Amino acid sequence: MADTPATPLTRAEKATAKRARRFDNPWLNPKLIWGASLLLGIVALGIIGRLLWNLELVFTGSSLLKIPPIGFENLRGQAGTLANPVGTDGAGRDMLALLIIGAPNTLFVGLMASMIGMTIGIVLGFTAGFVGGRTDDTIRVLSDVMITIPPLLILVVVQSVFGDVSLTLMSLLIAGFVWQSPTRLIRAQVLSMREAGYVQMARLSGASTSHIMFKEMLPNLIPYLFGSFIASVTTSIVTAVGLEVLGLGPQRVPTLGRTIYEAINAGALIQNLWWWWGLPTLLLAVMFIGLLLVNLGLDEVSNPRLRKL
Amino acid sequence: MTVLDIQNLSIDFPTAGGVVHAVTDLSLQIEKGRRIGFIGESGSGKTTTALAVMQMLAAPGRVAGGQIILGGTDMLALSEEEMRLSRLSKVSYIPQGAMNSLNPIMRIEDQLWDGIIAHEPTTTKADLKRRSDEALASVGLLPHTARLYPHELSGGMKQRVCIAMGVTLSPDLIIADEPTSALDVVTQRHVMQTLKDVQAKIGAALILIGHDMGLMAQSVDELAVLKDGELVEHGDVRQILEAPKHPYTKDLISSVPLVGGESFLDPAPAEPPKGRGKPGVPLLAFEDVSKVYGNVTALHPMSFALDGEVPKIVSIVGQSGSGKSTMGSLMLGFNAPSTGRVLFEGQDVATMDQAASLDFRKNVQAVFQDPYACFNPFYRVDHALKFPFKRFGYATSETQTQQAMEDACVAVGLDPALILRRYPHQLSGGQRQRLIVARALMLQPKLLIADEPVSMVDASLRSTILKNIHDLKDRHGISILYITHDLATAYHVSDYVIVLYQGHVAEAGPPKQVIGEPQHEYTRLLIDSIPWPDIDRGWGTPTTEEEDAARLARLAEDRQTVMRGDIPGFTLS
Structure with a gap:
């Protein structure tokens, strides 16, 4: 029933064909591509920066204090120089070096925490949905209770007890608060999938429980898992930055949140040192927009009804 | 008098693989008070045609050509607002899954009133009550049903409520899309009878969409057989059932098994195969x-x-x-x-x-x-x-x-x-x-x-x-x-x-x-x-x-x- 036009295509028809191809291959989703590019941009900043820039400049007093980015002047009338292209902070640390190290660190905490959280979620969600009975009750109640506890409150207490924490430890602590929603989501999907025709067919085919769980069910959960993963990366980063801005994050490793904390502490807002707090905020915004776009894109990939032709 | 006049209607769905012609060059007239059945397999374009009358095609479908005239009005030329006013008052739609079409948190009569108020905003409360009670009585529901919520009704009753909704404003045309497919066979008979009675009472034309030849034979006056978006046969139901012309119609009729009728199975082989159970023990x-x-x-x-x-x-x-x-x-x-x-x-x-x-x-x-x-x-x-x-x-x-x-x-x-x-x-x-x-x-x-x-x-x-x-x-x-x-x-x-x-x-x-x-x-x-x-x-x-x-x-x-x-x-x- 399909028509193949014999005449050369007009511009409008070419555009339609392009949209149709995009419809055909869902991974060519513009939102997904834009979102992924923004996130990769942050990673690239970290990698390329490490190769090209002198990271020694991240130490206190390595440069002049409160130098503005190139093309601007600070309140003392000093102009930006090539030595510190995006300025320095109130302790003489080079902003560019701070961002090169800090931005990937923040992303790392987010990814690490939600990776651990997802793994816990997959295991618990599958167990609850598949085993049922008491096990299901326990896991469900546990995750429901955990979901009502505000993570920041607990983390503030825990971190103030720990004092200085490493990035990994912080990821682990945050992971303790991002496994609940994947658990619930996967449990719900497994419960509805258990009755699906193909799972019944697999049981009829004498398949083992692990075969049904990992070969029949899991592949069909991938879109949900992806979506849930991205959502929990966002939550993890928000939590991590929240802690850092309160001054509770890692003390020796630069992160975006800690830079903002120091800027606020040193009165950067009153002194009009906008680059000090503005640049990390901008990078965080880029990260969140990237994550949001990836999430929206994945939604369209897994749900063809949202795709526009 | 012709209520609905469809001339050379074509409906296209642009997709990635090219344009799918869901309906091609379909022409059909429906007289006032007649019941016409659209029969065909899934994907034959029966629902699509009916939805086009109400400008309710799902995206990305569009009418590629032809005309739809309902009671002298060109339906395709109407603006969004004009179309909104025509729905329910000129053409009403009884959906397939009545169970899912009613709002679970509204009482039945409130849902009936919604439709009336949207068209006649000045109707008084007493008038609304009178009209909704009349509509419910016309489909054989008791007056107390009006104050109930959908979950308190059975499937057949819910389908009746949907029929009542469709006839409150006495439309010229009622489109019923497989109205009984979710009901069991005993209820189906009563719901179809109600639909026929109420349609005869308000004198509207009825389009009944379905795939069950038996249901059609018992319910409609005319039959339109659709296949791959084309109207292959249209005529009086008796004439089509007794002397189908198109081979597809013949197929459709002969594929319905009848109790006492001829078997559609191949004759059994002379030598039946041996069963494979263990002797002495039931399988x-x-x-x-x-x-x-x-x-x-x-x-x-x-x-x-x-x-x-x-x-x-x-x-x-x-x-x-x-x-x-x-x-x-x-x-x-x-x-x-x-x-x-x-x-x-x-x-x-x-x-x-x-x-x-x-x-x-x-x-x-x-x-x-x-x-x-x-x-x-x-x-x-x-x-x-x-x-x-x-x-x-x-x-x-x-x-x-x-x-x-x-x-x-x-x-x-x-x-x-x-x-x-x-x-x-x-x-x-x-x-x-x-x-x-x-x-x-x-x-x-x-x-x-x-x-x-x-x-x-x-x-x-x-x-x-x-x-x-x-x-x-x-x-x-x-x-x-x-x-x-x-x-x-x-x-x-x-x-x-x-x-x-x-x-x-x-x-x-x-x-x-x-x-x-x-x-x-x-x-x-x-x-x-x-x-x-x-x-x-x-x-x-x-x-x-x-x-x-x-x-x-x-x-x-x-x-x-x-x-x-x-x-x-x-x-x-």
Whole structure:
């Protein structure tokens, strides 16, 4: 029933064909591509920066204090120089070096925490949905209770007890608060999938429980898992930055949140040192927009009804 | 007077693979007060045409050409606001799933008022109340229904409410899209009667969309047969039923099995294949098996023994909720019985060890109702055939597996080159269901449980698939339990029929007796309610819904079983 036009295509028809191809291959989703590019941009900043820039400049007093980015002047009338292209902070640390190290660190905490959280979620969600009975009750109640506890409150207490924490430890602590929603989501999907025709067919085919769980069910959960993963990366980063801005994050490793904390502490807002707090905020915004776009894109990939032709 | 005039209507759906012509060059006139049926398979464009009249095509569909004139107005030229005012007042739509079309948090009368207020905002409260009560009375609902919420009504009542909504503003045209497809056969008859009465009363034209030839014959004046978006035949229903011109219409009519009619099956081979049961032990036996869910008894204690030595087909017939699917899942060991034992070759299914359980799986296979759900969308369709073949140890090499798959496909009339290596969504429902039959054939079980295997397949393919299943018995010696609500197909394919009502056996025996000359009142009611594709036969004895409900309630109390003779190798007690 399909028509193949014999005449050369007009511009409008070419555009339609392009949209149709995009419809055909869902991974060519513009939102997904834009979102992924923004996130990769942050990673690239970290990698390329490490190769090209002198990271020694991240130490206190390595440069002049409160130098503005190139093309601007600070309140003392000093102009930006090539030595510190995006300025320095109130302790003489080079902003560019701070961002090169800090931005990937923040992303790392987010990814690490939600990776651990997802793994816990997959295991618990599958167990609850598949085993049922008491096990299901326990896991469900546990995750429901955990979901009502505000993570920041607990983390503030825990971190103030720990004092200085490493990035990994912080990821682990945050992971303790991002496994609940994947658990619930996967449990719900497994419960509805258990009755699906193909799972019944697999049981009829004498398949083992692990075969049904990992070969029949899991592949069909991938879109949900992806979506849930991205959502929990966002939550993890928000939590991590929240802690850092309160001054509770890692003390020796630069992160975006800690830079903002120091800027606020040193009165950067009153002194009009906008680059000090503005640049990390901008990078965080880029990260969140990237994550949001990836999430929206994945939604369209897994749900063809949202795709526009 | 012509109410609806469709001229050369074409509807396109632009998709990635090119433009799909959903409807091509369709012209049709409908006179005032006439009932016209749109019949055709899924995807034939019947709903699309009807929706186009109301400018309600789903994106990205668009009308590519032609005209739709309703009562002198060009429907396609109306603006969004003008169209909104015409919906319900000029043309109303009764949807397929009435159960999901009502707002669960609004009372029935409030939902009826919504429609009136949208068109006549100045109507007073007293007037609204009067009109909604009239509308409900016209569809045979009691006045107190107005203050109820949808969940307090039965499926048939909800469908009546939807009909009442459709007629409150006395439209010129009512479009009813498979209004009874979700209802059981007894309720269907009453709802259709209500729809016909109320339509005659307001004098509107009616478009009835459906795929059931019998329902059409009993309900409409004219019939329009659609195939692949084209109108292949249109005319008086009697003329079409008695002398169809187009070969497709002939196919449609002849594919409807009739009780007492000619069999659609191939003649049995001269030498029946040997059954493969163990001699002396019944293949499958129920010993006082019952199943209780909470405080609902789905199946009352029942015992039977099915012998595998002579392959046979036993049909289990009943309405939804009769316990027939529960029986199926008990037999497959998916559910443990509440009391009693399910025995496979003398062994209790519930307490089997791993090796015995694998042997049980190997020998008891199933075909399920929904061919769309039976394939894992992640894998190519081969997976569903290949995996059990290997798992049960039939596979010796990759080429032999491939060969077995191809042979099985050919045996059910599928071309392996077109089917294998594809993803499930690339196949039609009919192809998938035949592939599941091919899977059963490949695995050569001793017993096959077929749970409504054709209820979700287009009418023209039903007899083909039933033929495939019947061949499993005739040529491969597989015994089959056929679970269905369709008495006509059970009449043709089975050797023994069990009629279930609310978990009880109402009547059992060979099909010629049970379905041909029913003695139990419930069986008679079921057969009465079937719409036959024969206008002269009529649609059962006229009864009201209350009478039938009272009859059913009495039968549920009564629990009488009528036994109508035995066949060798199957004992029911």
